[in-house]
Structures are given as structure tokens and as C-alpha cells.
Amino acid sequence: MTEFEGIVPAIAEALKKRGYEALTPVQKQMLDPKLDGADALVSAQTGSGKTVAFGLALAPTLLGGKDRFAAAGAPMALVIAPTRELALQVKRELEWLFELTGAIIASCVGGMDMRSERRVLDRGAHIVVGTPGRLCDHIRRRSLDISALKAVVLDEADEMLDLGFREDLEFILEASPAERRTLMFSATVPRSIATLAKSYQRDAVRISTTSEEKQHVDIEYRALTVAGTDRENAIINVLRYYEAQNAIVFCSTRAAVNHLTSRFNNRGFSVVALSGELSQNERTHALQAMRDGRARVCIATDVAARGIDLPGLDLVIHADLPTNPDTLLHRSGRTGRAGRKGVSALIVPTSGRRRAERLLESARISATWAKPPSADDVNARDDERLLADPVLTEVIGEEEQDFIRQLLERHPPQQVAAAFLRQYRAGHSAPEDLLDVAVPDAGKRVRRDEFAAPREDGPAARADFTDGVWVSLSVGRKQSAEPRWLIPMICRYGDLTKRDIGAIKMQPDETYVEFSADGAARFLAAIGPNKTLEKGIRVKPLEGTPDLSRGNVDGGAPKRSFADKPRPPRDDARPPRNDEKSPQKFERKAERGLTLAEKMAEPGDKKPWTDTKPWAKKAGKPDFKKDSNYAGAGKPKGNSFKKRPQ
Structure with a gap:
């Protein structure tokens, strides 16, 4: 018994023609005799061959024991996909699978000319593939007749519900014949999918492949810890290190997609x-540019890249961390498809370490935590690829020998090799120099300050820094300075270790760093006479310890603070508050005469200070209760005064 026995002969021949040697687990499950004609709810990982799987299941139902289809009329099968790209991809897969059966396959997707789709449907089709919204439009306009449907397939059902297509799916399923066969394929089976299956399937067979239990065994997950400012540089180095035939970079927003596309185009990458x-x-x-090799890097949002299958897609980079485990699995599922190996790299800023750990734990994925490839790593990998290039071992042709002889006569072999090396490297973008960050041991729970430098006056201000030397760096909080990237830069430039650095005091426009006496001497000698670090950061030695409370950081005259300002002299003539409650104040009151309140009090008032703001009364303000010249006893209604006629 061969691998393809039990399959419709025309379909088996198409598989052999396509180069299939073995079926994937989900494809084998769909050939189970107990599934013959029954509804099915199938969960399998992305890239496991689901399109071919439901094609194998549909063939017996649609052909009815025949080898070829009869003339096309009303559609016999309907395949629903969440996005245009996935629908068109499914159509291409079914076309080669049903090529020898004479099947006519039509597509109905948003963004295409609806009149052209209507003409194709009028001519007849055996299978229609489309998106929910466009299929509903054709059904309502009666350009798509689904009265003869024998089967309906929902591909990526969980994604269609997430995108808000529940009402459209319910409309299509309710308009379809009740005796149809319904197949649901989903990467995961949440409660919403189970409810939909219970409502529109009859005694569905639940299929869960072994590959779902061991998710993405063909994908190597790597969590790369980077400084927050090095995210884009790390992506460049990852792309250069792997040099994948095709790679996809996922971003969370359209603005991020546009930004990275512009940045990578400027760096010489072929990007779409x-x-x-x-x-x-x-x-x-x-x-199409990715498929035919004109582009090698695709920068995409989650929705736009849902379900796409690109040949040779060996690398997936998460520029922004996914929002949930399902998104992580679907993104990563673009690689490692149909038995191929792939890499899924998460770019994790030091501040997002905990979030990334929770994400991987929720997805039940074990990732390797590491640093991104450094510039030296990328260059070494380039050298390995060059030495392994088949062009160096190919037999020299007769037509090439004359010119090779001329080259060697004019230039020494080393010069020719150097020219070849320069030409090779000129076609590649230069790698980036990344800031060094610490990577904790695998499985170790990370504290919030694991990657950060010691706090000011904290553990770093050790007793052995009694003779510490202070320097000033021309970057502060306003320039987003952080110890987590300042310390690696200082250590790299001065050939120091963290033990040579003491306290760090961050200011709005500058940063004060304490060094050991020996460390300061080595650091200042290493940076040279210009005393400048990367990004134009200037270094200035200080005399003594900076006194931040008084602003004396350069040994000059101290700046006067608010506390240093002299108090104004007390005006003894000013009446003290609550003088009636103090017997001593009564004596001073008698000496200087009446208080201000007593002077302003009207004669006969028992409470001389009843009106706290006597100056608020305006001479021209009328008294509505006493003046008989105005109508009404209170405040007039509206915005104008009406004077009573005389």
C-alpha cells in the first residue's frame, strides 16, 4: 500500500506531479474512512498543509466516484477565507490539486472587479473561493447561486471571528443547503469556534493533529534582548546574519511599517x-515581488500577512512583540511550513523582558534567550558564506582562461582576491554596532533592575570609591539617557568593567559618572584628546564631587538656591492675624491705634469685620430689592435691565 492509496486517482497523480513524497499528519487524518462524508472540526498548526488536506476531503464528495467533473454550473463547494491574500493563495493550491479533474475554480474577494467576478460565475464554476464580505454581496445580488452546494469549508475560522465576520458567516451558512457537508479548519479552537461548530455542523468529528500538541517543532524560537534605542539596528543585524531567501518583519501599526520600509530601503535591502x-x-x-525574487524582505502588519505562504520564507522577525499567544503562533507559522526549518526571532527591549516571558509561557513555547548578532558575528558569517560559495569550486571554463591569465599578468593574486572580496562585500549592507546588554540565564526570573545600572547612591557607591573621580557626560534625561546603555558604552570605549564605575547621577542635560582613580585615568586616556564618545557625547572631568543641591559641579562659585535668598524684613506695623485671641497683641493694638478692620467698619455694627471684601461693591451696581425704579424684586431675567416707566 503506497502513501497515496485511497485518494482519487487524478488527485494522487497531481500530488506526484507536484513532488509530494509523503502526506502531513493532518492530510492523513482527512483520509480516515470514518470521516467519509461527515462534518469535521480540524485544529492544526499553520503551515501543516491544511489546504491540500481539505482538498483531499472534498474530492470524493464533489466527484461522486468519477474521475473528472462534468460541465460547470452552480458551484458545488464554497471555501471561505479571512483575507484576500489567503483566498487567492487557496485558489492557486486547489487549481494544481484539481488540475487533472477538469475543475473550474473561481474567486470572489474584496478589492477585485465585481463585474468580472459576476461574468465568471455566470459561465459556471465547480468551486468558489472567497472572503466573507464579497461572498455575501454576490449572494444578496443573486450573482452567486449556492443552492447546489455539497460542501462548505471555513479556513482559518478563528481569524474570521476575530476580524468580526461572524454575521457574514452565519448568513452564508444559513443560506446554504441544510444537507451540505461543513468542514472547519482553525489553528486554535476557542469557545467561539466550538459554539459556531455546534450551531452549523452535524455530529462533527473532532480532529486534533499531533503537530498541534507539539506546536511548531520545525521553528527555532529566539528571544533577542536589545537596548531600547537599538531595536532597528538589531533587526538589520538579524537580517544580515541569516540572509534568508525570504524574510518577513512584523510590526503592530501601519506607521511602523512605513517607517521600517523607508529605513531598510535606504540601507540597501530589497523591501516591500x-x-x-x-x-x-x-x-x-x-x-509577487517576494515570490519571484525581486524582493527578499516583507514588512507587514498582522492582518495583512494573515495566511500568506511565501516560498523559502526561513525567517520571521517580530519588530513589535505580539499582543497575545495566538498572534505569536500565527506570525511564526509563516515559516517552518511543510517540513521546512525556520527561525522566529523576537526583538525584546530590556524593558519588555517580563512581557515577552509571559507571552512565550502562555504560548507554551521554549525560546532561546540571547543577544542579537553583533557586527563581528555578521562579518564572520559573511566570510563563512563566501568560503562555502560554489563559485569558488566550479571548474574554470575555457572561455575564462584567457582573461584570467591577463588578470594575473597585470595584478598579483592577492590584489585580485582583495578586489573580489571588496566586490562581494559591496553588495551587502554594513552591520550595526549594538550596545551591550546583559542576558540572564535561561529560565531565571528577571528582576526589574536586572539590566539596569545600579541606582544612584546605591550598591555601586561602594566603600572602595572613597577616592573616586567624577566626569560629566553631555547627555541627560532630556536626551533619553539611561544607565543601561551608558554603562556598556563607557566600558566599551574605555576598556573598563562595571567594577570601575561607581555612582551615576542623572540630570536633565548631563550625567555625572564616578570612576575609580585607575578607571578614570584609563577611560580618559582611551577616549583621546577630543574627549568625545559616540553620538557626539562630550566628556568633561570634574574637580571634586558634584553638589547637585547647590549646582556646584565645576569647582566654580556656587549657584544661589531658593533657600539662600534673604527673608524680607517683617513689617511690625502690619496687623497680626487673629489679634483678638492674643492678650499680648491687644497691647500692641492699643499702642498703634485701630486696626484696619475697625477703620473700615461702619458705625453701629456689632461685627466690624463682617464684609471680608468691602472693595468688591461697585458704586454703579443697582440694589434690586430696594430700588423701585427697576421692575421685579430680584435679579432681572435675561441679560438686560428694563426700567419701569415713569
Whole structure:
């Protein structure tokens, strides 16, 4: 019994023609005799061959024991996918799978000309693949007749519910014949999918492949810890280190996609963008550029890249951390498909370490924590690729020998090799120099300050720094200075260790760093006479310890603080508050005469200070209760006064 026995002969021949040698677990499960004609709820990882799997399941139902389809009329099967790209990809897969059966497959997706789709449907089709919204439009306009449907397939059902297509799916399923066969494929089976299956399937067979239990065994997960300011540089180094045939970089927003696309284009990468703001034609051209090799890096949002399958996609980079475990699995599932190996790299800022750990734990994924490839790592990897390049071992052709002889006569072999090396390296973007960050041991729970420098006056201000030397760096809080990247930079430039650095005092526009006496001498000697670090940061030695409370940081005259300002002289003539409650104040009151309150009191008032703001009365303000010249006893209504006629 061969691998393809039990499959419709025309389908088996198409698999052999395509180069299939073995079926994936989900494809084998769909050939189980107990599934013959039954509904199914299938959960399998992305990239496990689900499209071919439901194609194998549909063939017996649609062909009815025949080898070829009859003339096309009303559709016999409907395949629903969440996005345009996935729908068109499913159509391409089914076309080669059903090629020898004479099947006509049509597509109905948003962004395409609806009139052209209507003409195709009028001519007849055996299988229709489409997105929920466009299929509903055709059904309501009666351009799509689903009365003869024998089967309905929901591909990536969980994603369609997440995108808000529940009402459209319910409309399509309720309009379909009740005796149809319903197949649901989903990477995960949350409660919403289980409820939908219970409502629209009959005694569905639940299929869970072994590959779902061991998620993405063909994907190597790497969590790369970087300084917050080095995120883009780390992505550049990862792309250069792996030099994948195709790579995809996921961002959380369209603005981030546009920014990275512009940045990587400037760095010489062949890049295309894929986001929701692009037209269908632009998205189609972008994917086609990836497939035919004109572009090698695709920068995309989650929704735009849902379900796409690119050949040779060996690398997935998460520029922004996914929001939930399902998104992580779906992003990573773009690689490691159909038995190929792939790498999924998460770019984790030091501040997002805990969030990344929770994300990986929720997804039940074990990742390798490491630093991104450094510039030296990238250059060493380039040298390895060059030495292994087949061009160096190919037999020299007769037509090449004459010119090789001329080269060697004019230039020594070392000069020719150097020219070859320069030419090779000129075609690659230079790697970036990254800030050094610490990576804790695998499985170790990280404290919040694990990657940060010691706090001011904290553990770093050790007793052995009694003779510490202070320097000033021309960068502070306003320039987003942080000890977590300042310390690695200082150590790298001065060939120091953290033991040579004491307290760090951050100010708005500068930072004061304490060194051991020996460390300060080595640091100032290493940075040279210009006393400048990277990014134009200037270094200035200080005399003594900076007194931040008085602003005396350079040994000059101390700046006067608010506490140093002299108090104004007390005016003894000013009446003290609550003088009636103090017998001593009564004596002073008698000496200087009446108080201000007594002077302002009217004769006969028992309470001389009843009106706290006597100056608030305006001479021209009328008294509505006493003046008989105004109508009404109170405040007049409206904005004008009406004087009573005389």
C-alpha cells in the first residue's frame, strides 16, 4: 500500500506531479474512512498543509466516484477565507490539486472587479473561493447561486471571528443547503469556534493533529534582548546574519511599517510593504515581488500577512512583540511550513523582558534567550558564506582562461582576491554596532533592575570609591539617557568593567559618572584628546564631587538656591492675624491705634469685620430689592435691565 492509496486517482497523480513524497499528519487524518462524508472540526498548526488536506476531503464528495467533473454550473463547494491574500493563495493550491479533474475554480474577494467576478460565475464554476464580505454581496445580488452546494469549508475560522465576520458567516451558512457537508479548519479552537461548530455542523468529528500538541517543532524560537534605542539596528543585524531567501518583519501599526520600509530601503535591502492601507493591486504586486525574487524582505502588519505562504520564507522577525499567544503562533507559522526549518526571532527591549516571558509561557513555547548578532558575528558569517560559495569550486571554463591569465599578468593574486572580496562585500549592507546588554540565564526570573545600572547612591557607591573621580557626560534625561546603555558604552570605549564605575547621577542635560582613580585615568586616556564618545557625547572631568543641591559641579562659585535668598524684613506695623485671641497683641493694638478692620467698619455694627471684601461693591451696581425704579424684586431675567416707566 503506497502513501497515496485511497485518494482519487487524478488527485494522487497531481500530488506526484507536484513532488509530494509523503502526506502531513493532518492530510492523513482527512483520509480516515470514518470521516467519509461527515462534518469535521480540524485544529492544526499553520503551515501543516491544511489546504491540500481539505482538498483531499472534498474530492470524493464533489466527484461522486468519477474521475473528472462534468460541465460547470452552480458551484458545488464554497471555501471561505479571512483575507484576500489567503483566498487567492487557496485558489492557486486547489487549481494544481484539481488540475487533472477538469475543475473550474473561481474567486470572489474584496478589492477585485465585481463585474468580472459576476461574468465568471455566470459561465459556471465547480468551486468558489472567497472572503466573507464579497461572498455575501454576490449572494444578496443573486450573482452567486449556492443552492447546489455539497460542501462548505471555513479556513482559518478563528481569524474570521476575530476580524468580526461572524454575521457574514452565519448568513452564508444559513443560506446554504441544510444537507451540505461543513468542514472547519482553525489553528486554535476557542469557545467561539466550538459554539459556531455546534450551531452549523452535524455530529462533527473532532480532529486534533499531533503537530498541534507539539506546536511548531520545525521553528527555532529566539528571544533577542536589545537596548531600547537599538531595536532597528538589531533587526538589520538579524537580517544580515541569516540572509534568508525570504524574510518577513512584523510590526503592530501601519506607521511602523512605513517607517521600517523607508529605513531598510535606504540601507540597501530589497523591501516591500504589506499593510491594510494598500490597494489590492499593490498588495498583489508586493507578494509577487517576494515570490519571484525581486524582493527578499516583507514588512507587514498582522492582518495583512494573515495566511500568506511565501516560498523559502526561513525567517520571521517580530519588530513589535505580539499582543497575545495566538498572534505569536500565527506570525511564526509563516515559516517552518511543510517540513521546512525556520527561525522566529523576537526583538525584546530590556524593558519588555517580563512581557515577552509571559507571552512565550502562555504560548507554551521554549525560546532561546540571547543577544542579537553583533557586527563581528555578521562579518564572520559573511566570510563563512563566501568560503562555502560554489563559485569558488566550479571548474574554470575555457572561455575564462584567457582573461584570467591577463588578470594575473597585470595584478598579483592577492590584489585580485582583495578586489573580489571588496566586490562581494559591496553588495551587502554594513552591520550595526549594538550596545551591550546583559542576558540572564535561561529560565531565571528577571528582576526589574536586572539590566539596569545600579541606582544612584546605591550598591555601586561602594566603600572602595572613597577616592573616586567624577566626569560629566553631555547627555541627560532630556536626551533619553539611561544607565543601561551608558554603562556598556563607557566600558566599551574605555576598556573598563562595571567594577570601575561607581555612582551615576542623572540630570536633565548631563550625567555625572564616578570612576575609580585607575578607571578614570584609563577611560580618559582611551577616549583621546577630543574627549568625545559616540553620538557626539562630550566628556568633561570634574574637580571634586558634584553638589547637585547647590549646582556646584565645576569647582566654580556656587549657584544661589531658593533657600539662600534673604527673608524680607517683617513689617511690625502690619496687623497680626487673629489679634483678638492674643492678650499680648491687644497691647500692641492699643499702642498703634485701630486696626484696619475697625477703620473700615461702619458705625453701629456689632461685627466690624463682617464684609471680608468691602472693595468688591461697585458704586454703579443697582440694589434690586430696594430700588423701585427697576421692575421685579430680584435679579432681572435675561441679560438686560428694563426700567419701569415713569
